[in-house]
Amino acid sequence: MKMARRERAVSQRTMASSVGRVSPAVAGPSNARMPNYVRWRTDGASYFFTVVTYRRRRLFNDPVARRCLRRAFVDVRRQWPFDMFASVLLPDHLHCLWTLPDGDDRFPMRWANIKRLFTQSYLAAGADELPVTSNRDRHNERGVWQPRYWEHRIRGEDEWFAFRDYIHLNPVKHGLVEDPLKWPWSSVHRHLRLGWLDADWTSWSPIKADIVGE
Numbered sequence: 612m613k614m615a616r617r618e619r620a621v622s623q624r625t626m627a628s629s630v631g632r633v634s635p636a637v638a639g640p641s642n643a644r645m646p647n648y649v650r651w652r653t654d655g656a657s658y659f660f661t662v663v664t665y666r667r668r669r670l671f672n673d674p675v676a677r678r679c680l681r682r683a684f685v686d687v688r689r690q691w692p693f694d695m696f697a698s699v700l701l702p703d704h705l706h707c708l709w710t711l712p713d714g715d716d717r718f719p720m721r722w723a724n725i726k727r728l729f730t731q732s733y734l735a736a737g738a739d740e741l742p743v744t745s746n747r748d749r750h751n752e753r754g755v756w757q758p759r760y761w762e763h764r765i766r767g768e769d770e771w772f773a774f775r776d777y778i779h780l781n782p783v784k785h786g787l788v789e790d791p792l793k794w795p796w797s798s799v800h801r802h803l804r805l806g807w808l809d810a811d812w813t814s815w816s817p818i819k820a821d822i823v824g825e
């Protein structure tokens with residue numbers, strides 16, 4: 612018991628001295644102080660994606676839809692793994708950053724499966740689908756997703772972190788919140804918790820609002 616108390620005293624002193632130390636934080640690109648484990652991975656291809664609901668229906672205001680989407684991601688990643696570094700879910704679309712395994716560029720198949728699994732479970736949960744034209748019907752599109760999505764291959768670390776910021780600031784860009792930390796469906800919370808972002812990151816992160824326009 613004595614030992615434990617002494618250890619605590621020591622750790623409190625250590626904490627106090629580190630708090631007193633001047634932080635090396637200075638304005639700079641968001642990757643300047645990034646620890647190695649969150650650096651851009653180059654072993655597999657990395658992509659930024661924007662995926663939109665059919666006719667911009669605001670499906671993801673519904674907790675059932677959010678749950679179905681999360682499950683679709685889990686199921687697809689279990690079978691065909693990929694790393695999802697950052698993501699944000701908005702009412703009618705989502706943005707995310709993936710890194711695929713080395714030599715595996717099959718993101719179209721992954722998205723097709725995520726969309727299909729989501730549509731199945733969401734409609735099974737009693738959601739309505741939108742009326743679709745006969746042409747769309749023939750292609751078995753159920754009026755849930757836009758058939759296309761936007762993809763961008765990441766070419767370097769600066770771009771990687773610019774898109775990460777873009778994702779985390781997206782709820783602000785869309786006028787949903789004034790503070791990105793007030794948006795629950797964002798990886799910003801995980802990045803802050805793990806120390807991948809500083810608490811003051813918004814004050815110096817470049818807002819690259821023009822890079823995708825979504």
Ligand code: NI
Binds near residue numbers: 701706
């Ligand atoms: Ni957006």
